[in-house]
Amino acid sequence: MMNLATVISSVELGVIYALMALGVFISFRTLNMPDLTVDGSFVLGAAVSAVLCTAGHPIMGIVLALAAGALAGGVTALLHTWLKIQPILSGILTMLALYSVNLKVMSNRANIPLLNQKTIFSLPEWVPGSDYAALAVSSMVLLAVMLLLYLFLKTKAGLVLRATGDNEQMVRALxxxxxxxxxxxxxxxxxxxxxxxxxxxxxxxxADVGMGIGMVIIGLASVIIGEAVFGTANLLRRLMAVILGAILYRLVIAFALELGMPPTDLKLISAVIVCAALSIPAVKEKFSVLRNKISAARGSKEVSL
Amino acid sequence: MLRINEISKTFDRGSVNEKRALHRISLSLDEGEFVTVIGGNGAGKSTLINCIAGIHQVDTGSIILDGMDITFSPEYKRSRMIGRVFQDPLLGTAFDMTIAENLAIAWAKGKSHGLTAGITRADLALFRERLALLDLGLEERINQKVKLLSGGERQALTLLMATMARPKLLLLDEHTASLDPAIAKKVLYLTSKFVSEEKLTTIMITHNMKAALEYGSRTIMMHEGEIILDLAGEERAEMTVERLIKYFESRSGTRLENDRLLLA
Known part of the structure; x- marks a missing residue:
């Protein structure tokens, strides 16, 4: 079984990754758009944050990372809406371009270590000495984001955003x-x-230039796991499901590592999880057809008797 | 209210699939006028409506709505003045959202879709009241998702959404064609009720010649991208479905291949 420290660190990671999963939820679920910018914008955020941390501005790093990510999303949106490039390709193009941009941000280093740097998790103001400082900080950020997102999706602008994923034609007609x-x-x-x-x-x-690889799949896995386990009854429930899905995903990964799986297999496992989750409807359908075939075969036998 | 001056539209110009859909069409509608449009397949009826709505850009000509030249304005902008109901009941509503949420977006049309509360209590009361006009019991299902509604119920809801913000122009593209006869009749009845109560300027395409003569105040017939008949007043009052069909066959030189047009 996993020890408490492993569980806590998984939950900590899950809470932070939940923010990314909420982003994936907005593009994949709300807008119904497969946005692959994520793999690049995740690293962009990390790079900006790390660079500003080394300059001694961890909070400014978070704020500017947010702005940089917004810019990246804007580029993908314009590629798609102005230049009529397919959504999936728009995302890939931005992601590709971001690889170079991220390296530039990191002054052409593939990795920026932040050992002994002040971060928002080590700032003295935050519950000093507590084991739960990191969890408290990230949970607060997550809760604030979730609340704001919830309120936003309940406004008229939010309604229209959700309708765009459902039926673009209707949104334009209105x-x-x-x-x-x-x-x-x-x-x-x-x-x-x-x-x-x-x-x-x-x-x-x-921060590492390769840390975003497969991020969109991890986000999608979190969304799918969350929806499957916690349901989609209403908007609040859906947002909570995404967050819990992200945490659950981290726990599953930690458990797999605990069982002795090499960390290099993680991406493979993520891909398998998402494949499995996405194929559930198709597999169900095949089973029900099979069942009908069997019962039909039985029925015809009975008639012939 | 609406003034269309010699608009033309050709699809896939210069290719083997080149199709002249509209040829120098001119049409004027007074405020409150309700025009029905008939014609065979490929006559250009839908293209005409889609050009007015801005789904297609016209090649030449101009479109003036309520004194504003909208020839080049994007679809979403002119939609603020135009209400639309499509043939496909799936196109008019957001299926994974509730009836109330759909109505809220329609109700905000032309006002603001900003960061204000999506649905207020007052909105809900208003929506219930409006839904009750449809007489389909939808006011009791206001928080249900639209995907649970039948095609007819969706189309009635779309009609309500298209008319509730009092558009300058209402465009109906065979909006009852894919419904079963009983609910189609109901939606047609609701259409004429809303149009006459709100005095909406309306263009309705229909495949049903009887309905074309029964509803509205004017009927135009299209063939190969042109208007070949424009009936109003006494002339229209004396017109029968049989004579309309004969006229169509003599003018177009083709027999109506398709009895969809004839069925009442």
């Missing part, structure tokens, strides 16, 4: 530019992703 709603959605989504990256960098005390 007088709202879907180019604008997509822009707002992707800006918001990638701001959250970058915020998550920024916190992870300070939490783990390093």
């Amino acid at each position: 007088g709202v530019s879907t180019d604008l709603t997509k822009f707002i959605g992707l800006v918001l989504a990638n701001a959250l992703v970058a915020l998550s990256g920024a916190l992870i960098a300070q939490y783990q005390s390093f």
Whole structure:
């Protein structure tokens, strides 16, 4: 069984990654758009955060990371809405460009260590000496973000954003530019992703140019796991499900590592989890067809008897 | 209210699929006028409506609505003055949102879709009142998702959403064509009720010649991208479905291949 320290650190990671999962929720679920910018904007957030940490401004690092992520989301949105590039390709293009941008931000280093640097988790104001300082800080950020997001999605602008993912034609017929709603959605989504990256960098005390690989899949896995386990009854429930899904995902990974799985297999496991979750409806369908076939075969036998 | 001057639209110009959909169409509607549009497949009826709505850009000509030249304004902007109901009941509503949420977006049309409360208590009371007008019991299901509604119920809801913000122009593109006859009749009845109560300037495409003569105050017939008949007043009052079909066949030189047009 996992010991308490492992559980706590998994929950800590889960809480921070939940911000990224909320971003993925906005693009994939609310806008119904497969936004792959995430892999790049996560690192962008981490890079900005780390650079400003080494300059002694951890909080400014978080704020600017948020802005940088928003910018990245905006670029993807404009590629899609102005230049009519497919959404998935728009995201990939931004992600690719961000790889170079991220290296530039990190002054062409692949890695920035933050050992012995002041971070928001080590600032003296925060519950000094407590084991739960990191958890308290990130939980507060997460709760604030969730609340704001919830309130936003309940406004008229939020309703229109959700409707855009459902039915673009209807949104335009009701007088709202879907180019604008997509822009707002992707800006918001990638701001959250970058915020998550920024916190992870300070939490783990390093930023690495490769730390975003597969991030969108991890986010998607969190969303899917959350929805499957905690349900989608209403908006608040959905947001909570995403957060709990992100935490659960970390616990599953920690458990797998505990069982002796090499850390290099993590991406493989993530891919398998998402595959499994996405294929559930298709597998269910196949089973029910099979059942019908069997019962039909039985039925015809009975008739012939 | 609406003035269309010689608009033309050709799809896939220069390719083997080139299709002349509208050819120098001019049409004027007075305020409160209710025009029904008939014609065979490919006559350009839907293209006409889509050009007015801004889904398609016209090649030449101009469109003036309520004194404003909207020829080049983007679809979402002109939608603030135009209400629309589509043929496909799936297109008019957001299926994964509740009836109240759909109405809230429609109600905010032309006002603001900003950071104000999505649905207030007063809104809900208003929505219930409006839904009751449909006489489908939807006011009791206001917090249900639209995907739980039947096609007819959705179309009635879309009609309500299209008219509740009092548009300058209402465009209906065969909005009862995919409904079963009983509910289609109901939606048509609601259409004429809302249009006459709010005195909405309306263009309604229909495949049903009887309905075309029964509803509205004017009927136009289209063929190959042109208006070949424009009926109003006494001439229209004396028109019958049979004579309309004969006229169509003599003018177009084709027989109506499709009895969808004839069925009442």
